[in-house]
Amino acid sequence: MTASTRPEPIAIISTGCRFGGSSSRSKLWDLLRSPRDVLKKIDRFNADSYYNADGHRHGATDVRHAYLIDEDYKAFDPQFFGIKPVEAECIDPVQRILLETVYEALENAGLPVESLQGSNTAFYVGIMADDYQGLMLRDIEAIPTYFATATSRSIIANRISLIALHQAVQALRSGESTVAVAGGANQILGPEVFISESKLNMLSPNGRSHMWDERANGYARGEGWAAVVLKRLDDAIRDSDHIECVIRETGTNQDGRKQMIREAYARAGLDLANPRDLPQFFEAHGTGTKAGDPIEAEAIHGAFFDPDVRPASERRDVKLNVGSIKTVVGHTEGTAGLAGAIKASLAIQNGVIPPNMHFANLSSSLKPFYGPLQITTKALPWPSLPAGVPRRASVNSFGFGGSNAHAILESYEPPVLVNGSSSGPRARAPRPLLFSADSEKSLRRTLAVQAEYLEEHVDVDLESLAWTLQARRSALPIKTWISVVMAFHSAFVPTHSLLMQWILHTWNPRTRPVLSNTYTMKLHTRERTRA
Incomplete structure (x- = not known):
């Protein structure tokens, strides 16, 4: 494959996110690099009243904990977004916080919202639960005026967020859009999903995702909002955007996990038989379920280490670190794929492979694949690479309906600019630091955040x-x-x-x-x- 026929690289120029234990991109990295337990007792509803050690009992769940954001999800400034207060109270908080997260991502990208008015900017979002709609329907006599428009599913694309990322990449490559935003949102407000998934044995009773561990007993639910701003790489360079990393390729399919990975690498012009073209880190779906973990591990191992791509004599020389953000912030469901992509991007940018939590003893079902695939429980420096080889990470995400998505991310090294340096003391003209907000209260908050x-x-x-x-x-x-x-x-x-x-x-x-x-x-x- 020649350079002219390879898919056009896509730049991630900004990230906005909120997860349990972190309210920004930098705080998320602090949490991933040095994980701590941020699991919480559920306070959005009376979890104790729905709890029963037997998760199959009618109307009960065996889960009382989840990964919840720290901020007040009810706080929202509708005036800032030009929304009537009477309409704002009907808008699902999951969408309100998504509005804020996308705004933060655009601001971090240096793209004032007014500059995008009238542009062909695309937006794709993955979202799963609709707890707020269920809450409003509980009191049939108090359904508000804007209920039908404010909670309509037509407002959102009900897909996993890594497929949203894939669609955003496709929109940019086709020329349909010049800027694209991929987002994900997930909020926990009611007990219904806990009750349903407990009956399906999907959830961990102790509220923790033990990826690849012998204690694996289901996944832990978590809240999460994420948005990444994308441009074609050439456009981002032209516009002097800060480039966090590059999306080399994305792919989707149904149920064919190993094949999906191989096809994505082939389209990117990467040869899996060549060690230079392998990823150095793999962000797995990694839910911590007894059924799902070994299936995914087999697919990852098969994609990179099956005899048709790597003879047994070469496997000893290649190690691939595997991890999952779900062990730290839980399974954020509709946001999970994008959460994994953001983790991989942060790892690439910082040159550190983050550790997994809750991994002590390898599950016997994973032993056939462990060795070439490894999990670290402490932060590791990124492996040393030959000249010209970028840091590279793969990201998996699966929908429970069978949809699979994969992304290949790489580091970006800007060209070195050579400037003459002057010597001796010199002064610069005054350059004002300008701060603005929609209200005095918001301005004070902006200044406090800047100070921090x-x-x-x-x-x-x-x-x-x-x-x-x-x-x-x-x-x-x-x-x-x-x-x-x-x-x-x-x-x-x-x-x-x-x-x-x-x-x-x-x-x-x-x-x-x-x-x-x-x-x-x-x-x-x-x-x-x-x-």
Whole structure:
């Protein structure tokens, strides 16, 4: 396959997400790199009243725990999205939070929403449960006016989110769209799904996914919202977008798991017999079920290690780390495929293979495939690679109706720009850091989030931050700014700490329709060496 006939690479230029134990992309990575138990007692309904140790009992479930988000899911600003409050109360919270997550992803991509008006931007979403609709139907006398339009299934595409990603990739490659967003959403509000799936022996009574472990007894349900913003790679480079990673290929089929993986690699022009073309990490569906785990392991092993692609003499030299985000944040159902893709993307970007949780003793049903396939319970540095070989990860996701999806992700290395470097102290013109929001309360929250970010990321380039805030953010009505003069000096002063102090303690808005307070700080930074 020649370069001209290979499928066009697609760039992931931004990610927005919310999962149990994490409310952003960076916090999700912190959780994945150093996992902790974020399982919670279910508080969305009286879990104890539906609990019975016998999950087959009529009207009962043997599960009382799930992976739930920390924030108040009822909090929503309809005015920000131009929605009437009376209509907003009927909109499923799963869709409200999805609106917020997609907005955050677009903002992170530097794509102001107003710049997309009238554009051919595509949006695909995977979603499963409809708990909120069921809640409203429980009181037939109190069904609100906008019930039919606000909860209609026609608003969403009821598919798994990795298929949503596949469709977004196809829309970009066909020229149907220039920007595409793939999303997923899953929320837990009622007991119905727990009761139904307990009878099918799908759920883990202890609320944990023990992937490939002898304790595997079902999956743990979790909430999750995710959105990734995509462009064709050439377009992303042209537009100077930040490229998180590249989607080399995606694929879908029905029930043919090994074949799906092989076909995706073949379409990408990758030869599975060539060690350079193999993935270094595989993000499995990995639910922790006794039936599903060995079937998937056999498919992964067969795709990469069957004798027709790799003789026995070569298998000892090839190891493939396998993991699943479900062991950390649970099975987020309609969002699960995209959750796995985001985990793989973060691992590629950071050069670290995250560990699995809840793995102690390999299940006997997995032993025929273990060895070439391995699970790590501690974070590992990404394997060293020959020159020209990108970091590469595969992602699996399956729907319980038999739909399968696969994605191949790779690292992106931007071209090195060679600039002349000047010597000696120099000063830059003031560059205002512009902050805006839809209300004063939101502006205060924005400033607090920015302060937290600067505290955690002391290497942020303030000039780049100023440009991003001015040129690649929506201009909202309530504003304030600080004009920062950056002077390079050999003595280092903690500039970000000073800026954070202003954000948290100095800024004091006047109550007027548009805030225009201006502050100037002279900050000293260490001279940066430019290649």
